[in-house]
Amino acid sequence: MLYNQSERSKAVRAFTLIELLVVIAIIAILAAILFPVFAQAKEAAKKTACLSNTKQISLGLQMYMNDYDDVYPGALPWVYDVNNQHPSSAAGSRMPIDMQVYPYTKNDNIWTCGSDSKNRPASTDGDLEWWDKRYISKKIPRSYAYVAEIRTVEGDARGENPDRNTGLSTYNNSPGRTGKAGSAIDQPSSTIGLVESYSLGGDKYSGGYVGSSHGAAFTGCDAWKLAGRNPNSTAGGNTLKPCGETTAAPTKGHNGGSNYVNCDGSAKYRTWSQVRANDFWMFKLNKPSTTYTP
Secondary structure (H helix, E strand, O other): OOOOHHHHHHHHHOOOHHHHHHHHHHHHHHHHHHHHHHHHHHHHHHHHHHHHHHHHHHHHHHHHHHHOOOEOOOOOOEOOOOOOOOOOOHHHHEOOHHHHHHHHHOOOHHHOOOOOOOOOOOOOOOOOOEOOHHHHOOOOEOOEEEEEEEOOHHHHHOOOOOOOOEOOEOOOOOOOOOEOEHHHOOOHHHOEEEEEOOOOOOOOOOOOEOOEOOOOEEEEOHHHHOOOOOOOOOOOOOOOOOOOOOOOOOOOOEOOEEEEEEOOOOEEEEEHHHHHHHHHHHHEOOOOOOOOOO
16 A cells, blocks of 8 residues: 555654553653652641741730730630630630630631641530630631640659649649749740640540630640650650550651740741650750650
8 A cells, every 4th residue: 555755754753652651651750759759848838837827826925925924824724705604614614725815816827737637526516615606617727735734754753743844834623724924934945835736546626626625735645646756666755654655646747747836936846856855855844954764
């Protein structure tokens, strides 16, 4: 059969099956290389945005202290809520940290981190209690928790559960739950006052919602929730003495760590090993001379 010139040119330009397979293989290899890079870049952008959020919250805390004689907010103090519930009516009257600093931040959305993938219960869940019930319909996830007193080995040795030398507020069953004075902190730039806390397992209320008391305070044995912790390892302080070990998944965070607000108003990214070191040294108000492992 005879072909004209145009048909012969088309035949010459066509790709063979082998050539097509080679091209597809090259594209697949490039995708395998570049997609993780793109994912890391996306996570880095989320980390930066979350760091900006924590910085704004820290500024709100500083302004609050300026108005309250250098005293930090209380962790879930019992006060009359906006729905006129009585303070003795349980958690519905416990004012979360986001509501206490709102007059200074004027922004609810800074409490949500883009990396927060926590599957929360519906905001209409009957077990959830709200200080401001207008926020039930807003359903704004809260990704940060205010540090109250946590449990440490040193505190247990003194018979304190939790350790009174930690946290920016007392934490007990009394309605007071008063904030502590800024003067009680000897190294503000190395003392943590706010953490990313939206654990992915073991606590459906972790993080919670803006306007609700659930998940607003970081206290007791809540250290298991911190990002970067490996619940399946016994190394690096993962067993959480004196609290024991939990196999629940911690906060997702950002590449093995998360953002923390310091008591001097700064915000900084830290890894699990940094905040866990020396019996949670960074959570202690007066830094002890005793060294613990980890």
